[in-house]
Amino acid sequence: MIRGDGGKTLRAILDQICNKWTLLVVATLERSRVRFTDLQHQIPGISQRMLTLTLRNLERDGLVSRTVHAEVPPRVEYELTPMGRSLIPPALALAGWAMQHVPAIEASRAAYADRAETSSQAANRT
Template identity: 55%
Template sequence: MEHTPAGCRAREILDRVGDKWSLLVISLLGERPKRFNELKREIDGISQRMLTVTLRGLERDGIVTRTVYPVVPPRVEYAVTPMGATLMEVSTTLVRWAESHLEDIDAARAAYDARAAEEEALKEGAAPENRVLEPSTRR
């Protein structure tokens, strides 16, 4: 990426769609417009506040629209804009990639963590399987 004002602006926008939740929200809204609680149910682990912040940011950037219907009780739906729809291919591809590689990533993380623990144990002067727990750490 260029180190120009335009490059900096692109980074700002990439930060928006590259955060923890935005691509998942965009991907779900690409299926059809959805209400807030419907999105919340479909996104495991997102808090109400974080979903609100994510939707507001996407709305501010013109990627999502928020439509309030004049009914009682109030009904609000979120949908991708035409510009947001252009992100659908990218977001859907990334979400599918993540879902199809969950087990591989879990295995890689476990292997990394085991190596890191072994290296740490070696630094402390004992092999992991022969390491003696200090009295304060015994249970």
């Protein structure tokens, strides 16, 4: 059991890591060092602002390194740090679990929706 501020820190770390954009950025950076624009093109649906915030948080937490090359225009590249690379196996395990259970989760969601609909209709009749 975690007590004191350790629990608060753990929650903040898990909130960041479990963010959908974080996992997509980490998965994209697993392959190689990537420029910001290329990273944005490789992650469908992410806005420039959300990518910037995600990369800043990952850099702050030590999962991503940012390299600025002194060129005109400046070239900025991002890559996973060793700690960031250590996130790949648990992230893949979580993704594997999700893929394995998609049919059961979809069936459960459909059954829940049916029950909710039945309850709603019964309540409207009274």
